[in-house]
Amino acid sequence: MSENNLTQLPDPLAHASALIGCFTCIGLDNDSASLPGACVSxxxxxxxxxxxxLYRLDEVTGRLDLIAQHPSATPSLADAASRIDRRHVSLLRDTVDQGVVVSVSDxxxxxxxTAFLPELASPWHALLSVPLxxxxxTVTGVLLCAAxxxxxxxxxxxxxxxxxSFALHQLALLRSLRWVPAVAPPARGVSLTNTYGLIGSSTAMAQTCQLISKVLHTPYTVLLRGETGTGKEVVARAIHMAGPRAARAFVVQNCAAxxxxxxxxxxxxxxxxxxxxxxxxxxxxxxxxxxxxxxLDEIGDMPLSLQAKLLRVLQEGEVRPLGASAAHKVDVRIIAATHRDLAAMVAEGSFREDLYYRLAQFPIQLPALRERDGDVLQLARHFADKACASLGRAPVEWSNIALDQLSSHAFPGNVRELKCLVERAVLLxxxxVILPEHLPLPQAQVPTTADDITLRQRMERVERVFLLDCLQKNRGNRTRTARELGVARRTLLYRLARLNIPCGDASAER
Known part of the structure; x- marks a missing residue:
């Protein structure tokens, strides 16, 4: 690092006093998200x-990550070159490779x-590139100033x-401590599914979201189990985006691919x-x-030889690339997903028992769509709105008969089947208005055994789905729902209680 040249400044004492204040500010900042911005400001x-x-050097790839930029009026990090290859930028290359200050007065x-710098109304006159x-x-980053x-x-x-250098050290320290800011629990009456961006108000989905809230801010490994098409990747992304790692990468690998x-x-x-x-x-x-x-999707299809290496990552937190002489540490949260019965595979000898227990540290069983009363119609409307938006067309309506058909279908392919079905119906x-002929669903089977549901149970199921859908359209307002249905509000409240639809399934009156 260069010699101390404070004596060359116009007012060294004022600069030293301001510098002490900046050190104090960074030292007291316990939020890794705001610290880089405070540093450049x-x-x-x-x-x-x-x-x-402010650039941070990626030790693995050798690239520079632009992690903060001041002022906010300049292009955002998403629009700027957020990952700079220093080999193609001589100013940054000399700073990093030689570990020396580069000062340009003209x-x-x-x-x-200097084409990598944002273009403003006036040209840049002076530059200072300082290694950190x-x-x-060892060089860990670059602080660049331009006047x-x-x-x-x-x-x-x-x-x-x-x-x-102090700021980057503080940033690394905060991330190693995995500091998590206090998160207030959702307000009473606010659905957890809305909190995590998941669609559905059924009891089964509420229980799933409750489990997500328990594991969100822990380092536990999560095992998502459920039938094909139940939305395991969607839930995994929700866990990532609602947790303390949201600002970092979410990477998906299908082990069967x-x-x-x-x-x-x-x-x-x-x-x-x-x-x-x-x-x-x-x-x-x-x-x-x-x-x-x-x-790690379809973890049940991972070969046994790789299962041993994955176990080491979970136990030691380190990986060893092929051809490398030593392993290095990584800080990765593992979420595994499968539709297969891993316990049965352990009994058969096709899955490691020790890995199974490490992966199943916090298992979450995702409900099948047929177990999510009322969610089918919410999901159908959601997928229809998204399909219309992507096609650039006006939103579609649903006929009551088409909604009844959706409610009666078992959906063996779960949410994935419903999504494809709705997207096809929007095109047709x-x-x-989506009609029954736009939904290629099989006709409902006539009950033939004593174990089949009775007519009353069938009617109550259809009524429950219909009431939940109407409540959803009116954002939980029971007064407006009763008015739309043409019944007294007291009658609606009686039917909600009779069908075991708790008040928590609809938001409070506004």
Whole structure:
């Protein structure tokens, strides 16, 4: 790092006082999401620059992540080059590879390419690129400041380098501690399904969401079990997005999609020369999901040899790429999903018993669609609205007979079958009303045994689904629902109680 050049600044004491305040602010910040932004704002204030960027070096891929930028008026990180290949940006390459400060007093006549910086009304005049170091004196990032006016930025290099290094260290410390801000429980009357972005107001879905709320802010491994099409990936994404890892990657790998050799290299990565065709280092999905969540779908189809390596990741928190001489640590939350009976596979010897118990640390059984009373019509309306939006057409209505057909169908393919059915119906309907002929559903079977449901039970089931759907359309307002149905509000409340529809299934009156 460069020598201390505070004496070259116009007012060294004022700068030192402001610097101490910035150190204190970062030291007291316990939110890893806001800390990078606070760092660049403070650095811009200290250096009197119009632009400040904070990059973090990815040790696995060797790329620079742009994690914060000031001010907010500049293009967002999503629009900017959020992952910079320093090999193609000489200014950043010299800063990182040589570990030296790069100061440019006249950008227009410099040999450095500054096209990676955002374009503002006035051109950039001066630049300062400062390497950031960890306690092992290894470069971990870059703090870059740019001014639109002549400025002796080199004098700020030492103090900004120490400040930026401290900020990156604090950020790494917060993430290693997995600090989680206090989350207030949902207000009374607010559905948990709405909290997690899931569709449905049935008791079965409420129980599923209750389990999600219990495991959300824990490091436990989650095993999602359920029939094909029950939405295991949707639930896994909800767990990720509502938890403390939402800002990091959510990576999905279907274990049945690759043969054993390719699946191993895809998950664990490999080093150059590990096998024929390995011409470069490749970071696997565990590294790609570092700090985030990895969903291993169809875990029951993972080969036994890979199950042993996965067990080590769960036990030790480290992976060893193919051809590597040593393993390295990763911080990944594992969510596994399967439609198969893993316990039976353990008994057959086709699945490791020790891995099964590690994966089933917190199992969640997803209900089949036929077990979710009232959810079919909510999901159907949701899928229809999405299909109409994607096709650029006006929303469609549903005929009562079509809704009755949906309510009577068992849906062996669960939510996936319903989604495909609704999307097809939206394409087929020409008058913006979905009719029975748009739904290629088999006719309901006539009961033939004493064990079949009675006519009263059948009618109550249809009425329950109909009332839930009407409540959903009126956002839970029972007064408006009664008015639409043409019955007294007292009659509606009696029928809701008679059909065991609790008040929690509908929001409070507004």
């Amino acid at each position: 403070a650095a811009a204030q200290l250096s009197h620059c119009e632009l400040c960027q 950008v227009q006549n410099s040999t450095y390419d 170091f960890n306690r092992l004196n 639109q006016h002549p400025a002796p930025l080199l004098g700020y290099a030492s103090s900004l380098g120490q400040f930026g 690759f043969p054993e050799g390719l699946l191993e290299s895809e998950l664990f990565g490999y080093r150059k020369g590990a096998f024929t065709g390995a011409e470069r280092n490749y970071a696997g999905l565990f590294d790609a999901a570092d700090g985030g969540t990895l969903l 309907c020409d008058d913006n």
